[in-house]
Amino acid sequence: MKTIKVKSPSKKYDVFIGAGILPELGIKLRRKGFAGKAVIITNPVVNEIYGNSLKTELTVAGLEASILLVPDGEKQKSLETAGMLYKKLTALGADRMTSIIALGGGVIGDLAGFVAATYLRGLPLVQVPTTLLAQVDSSIGGKVAVNYEHIKNKIGAFYQPEFVLSDIQTLRTLPREQLNNGMAEIIKYAVIRDRSFFSYIEGNMEKIKSLDEQALEKIIARSAEIKADIVCKDERDTGLRNILNYGHTAGHAIESTADFNMGHGQAVAMGMIIAGRIALNRGLLKQEEFNSLRDIILTAGLPADLTGPDTPRIIEAVKQDKKIIGGKIRFILAKSIGNVIMADDISIPEIEKALAVEDA
Ligand SMILES: NC(=O)c1ccc[n+]([C@@H]2O[C@H](COP(=O)([O-])OP(=O)(O)OC[C@H]3O[C@@H](n4cnc5c(N)ncnc54)[C@H](O)[C@@H]3O)[C@@H](O)[C@H]2O)c1
Ligand SMILES: [Zn+2]
Numbered sequence: 001m002k003t004i005k006v007k008s009p010s011k012k013y014d015v016f017i018g019a020g021i022l023p024e025l026g027i028k029l030r031r032k033g034f035a036g037k038a039v040i041i042t043n044p045v046v047n048e049i050y051g052n053s054l055k056t057e058l059t060v061a062g063l064e065a066s067i068l069l070v071p072d073g074e075k076q077k078s079l080e081t082a083g084m085l086y087k088k089l090t091a092l093g094a095d096r097m098t099s100i101i102a103l104g105g106g107v108i109g110d111l112a113g114f115v116a117a118t119y120l121r122g123l124p125l126v127q128v129p130t131t132l133l134a135q136v137d138s139s140i141g142g143k144v145a146v147n148y149e150h151i152k153n154k155i156g157a158f159y160q161p162e163f164v165l166s167d168i169q170t171l172r173t174l175p176r177e178q179l180n181n182g183m184a185e186i187i188k189y190a191v192i193r194d195r196s197f198f199s200y201i202e203g204n205m206e207k208i209k210s211l212d213e214q215a216l217e218k219i220i221a222r223s224a225e226i227k228a229d230i231v232c233k234d235e236r237d238t239g240l241r242n243i244l245n246y247g248h249t250a251g252h253a254i255e256s257t258a259d260f261n262m263g264h265g266q267a268v269a270m271g272m273i274i275a276g277r278i279a280l281n282r283g284l285l286k287q288e289e290f291n292s293l294r295d296i297i298l299t300a301g302l303p304a305d306l307t308g309p310d311t312p313r314i315i316e317a318v319k320q321d322k323k324i325i326g327g328k329i330r331f332i333l334a335k336s337i338g339n340v341i342m343a344d345d346i347s348i349p350e351i352e353k354a355l356a357v358e359d360a
Pocket of ligand 2: 018185264268
């Protein structure tokens with residue numbers, strides 16, 4: 001097991017990453033001084049595989065455990081579902097010492113985290129992420145939210161957990177597309193921050209794809225560490241945290257033009273290619289480095305080919321993106337693998353050019 005120490009200004013906490021560590025949740029809670037009620041918030045898919053045994057283990061550890069279910073899917077990140085959970089927490093007699101266990105992917109983490117942040121002005125929260133994306137991204141950094149009037153994450157808070165427990169064995173039941181979503185973020189971390197991590201992923205892709213536990217533990221821990229480092233330096237998202245948007249400016253646009261029928265990881269992969277080409281065209285990034293980026297994306301099973309997307313609609317969507325500043329668009333660009341800069345002056349023709357070129 002690896003432990004990453006998150007030292008955010010508002011709270012210090014641990015991220016535990018290891019194979020088969022889910023049954024240790026009860027002991028870890030007790031060690032933190034939680035002895036009363038523990039409410040697991042999850043969905044039927046995750047509950048079926050992990051929920052009931054976790055509840056039993058918490059009970060054995062001496063906690064008064066219960067499970068609250070919400071249906072699966074992004075739609076549940078809503079005030080309505082949060083309201084339903086407040087009602088159920090009231091019925092359970094939840095008090096300030098009741099811990100909320102967010103067991104699931106990023107949807108559950110964001111929703112349960114939002115409920116924990118707001119009910120009784122804050123209940124202790126433990127993130128137990130069960131998707132690769134949630135283990136490397138959404139469970140770390142304290143952003144919790146629900147969607148509102150079709151705007152993602154419009155209502156939310158910064159609310160750090162007591163700890164994060166990532167059992168990599170839970171990834172065995174995760175569909176391939178969901179693994180790909182996480183892989184895109186992992187590649188992103190390597191490109192923005194760590195050349196040797198990038199080389200490790202390159203050299204161990206087959207192991208990673210076959211869910212080799214050692215390789216997974218290593219890449220999840222390093223990703224968590226990179227994210228933790230960035231968010232701790234910019235807890236409330238006013239500067240450095242921007243670099244986490246690498247591949248996401250164009251990625252979000254592609255996602256929205258595909259009417260959200262495309263996996264987030266696929267869109268981010270294409271977004272990284274677009275950002276890569278802009279950097280290449282500006283003479284910032286060397287051709288060999290761009291090729292390495294393209295190859296790692298392809299070997300991960302993600303798309304690097306931009307022939308599919310509808311260029312005018314993507315440009316339209318990029319223009320509507322909130323990051324537009326005075327007609328110019330902000331992109332995070334790689335200068336080399338492991339090193340990015342924030343460019344606030346990307347023009348529409350540059351994006352068009354990046355979208356138009358075919359890869360050799
Ligand atoms: N808070 C943040 O900083 C942050 C960062 C990135 C993304 N997010 C949010 O995360 C959400 C996406 O999260 P996600 O990609 O984890 O999607 P998700 O939570 O919808 O999970 C994907 C699917 O996998 C299923 N699942 C989860 N764990 C499983 C397991 N171990 N075995 C089998 N199936 C399992 C889920 O039921 C779901 O159907 C979005 O709402 C996004 O806004 C938040
Ligand atoms: Zn993302």
